[in-house]
Amino acid sequence: QIDSHVSRPRHDLLDSSGTFRVLVGVTGSVAALKLPLLVSQLLELPGVDVRVVTTEHAKHFYDLAEVAVKIYSDKDEWELWTQRSDPVLHIELRRWADLFVIAPLDANTLGKIANGICDNLLTCVVRAWDTSRPLLFCPAMNTAMWQHPITARQVDSLKEFGYVEIPCIAKKLVCGDEGKGAMAEVSTIIDVVKQYLQKPEEPRPLTL
Numbered sequence: 001q002i003d004s005h006v007s008r009p010r011h012d013l014l015d016s017s018g019t020f021r022v023l024v025g026v027t028g029s030v031a032a033l034k035l036p037l038l039v040s041q042l043l044e045l046p047g048v049d050v051r052v053v054t055t056e057h058a059k060h061f062y063d064l065a066e067v068a069v070k071i072y073s074d075k076d077e078w079e080l081w082t083q084r085s086d087p088v089l090h091i092e093l094r095r096w097a098d099l100f101v102i103a104p105l106d107a108n109t110l111g112k113i114a115n116g117i118c119d120n121l122l123t124c125v126v127r128a129w130d131t132s133r134p135l136l137f138c139p140a141m142n143t144a145m146w147q148h149p150i151t152a153r154q155v156d157s158l159k160e161f162g163y164v165e166i167p168c169i170a171k172k173l174v175c176g177d178e179g180k181g182a183m184a185e186v187s188t189i190i191d192v193v194k195q196y197l198q199k200p201e202e203p204r205p206l207t208l
């Protein structure tokens with residue numbers, strides 16, 4: 001249980017009524033090291049509640065203890081659902097969230113989403129996402145990966161689905177390459193999220 005060894009507020013999906021609910025998706029780019037910063041900046045926005053959904057590869061890049069909100073990963077899906085009457089976590093998460101921001105979106109998960117592959121908790125939330133709600137994505141990958149012709153095709157696919165790109169930027173990357181591929185600055189991501197901060201009108205049933 002990922003909560004066992006860190007003392008942080010035990011948030012679950014029940015305690016965030018009346019707020020603007022932001023789900024952060026994090027995938028296996030080294031830019032995932034920015035997750036604690038992104039979460040802490042989001043928590044400073046008025047009335048915002050945050051949950052995280054992580055892929056397994058992303059876990060290599062951030063320190064769990066530095067993230068003060070609940071982080072859902074693949075095993076949580078299977079711990080929650082053991083029999084027919086149990087809730088389905090990726091469906092609970094798509095119902096809960098008013099906005100989904102995937103930061104960083106690595107090359108692998110970009111490819112999965114562009115093709116409807118849903119082989120983990122994060123991609124299942126995307127696959128079930130209600131496109132009337134904003135889904136923002138922040139690509140981050142090595143410059144050579146960014147320049148591969150398939151990248152532009154897949155980014156265009158996500159835009160056709162109605163998802164909003166927060167473009168990557170040029171930087172000297174951690175692997176020493178210089179060029180595009182770095183995740184947008186956290187301050188940029190926060191500025192974009194702020195543009196969506198009003199509650200949808202219709203009341204929504206709180207589940208779980």
Ligand SMILES: CC(C)(CO)[C@@H](O)C(=O)NCCC(=O)N/C=C\S
Nearest residue numbers: 029030031141142173174175182183
């Ligand atoms: C990590 C950070 C944020 C430091 O400024 C920046 O380099 C970045 O966004 N990199 C993401 C690109 C990437 O995944 N490179 C992988 C191999 S070069």
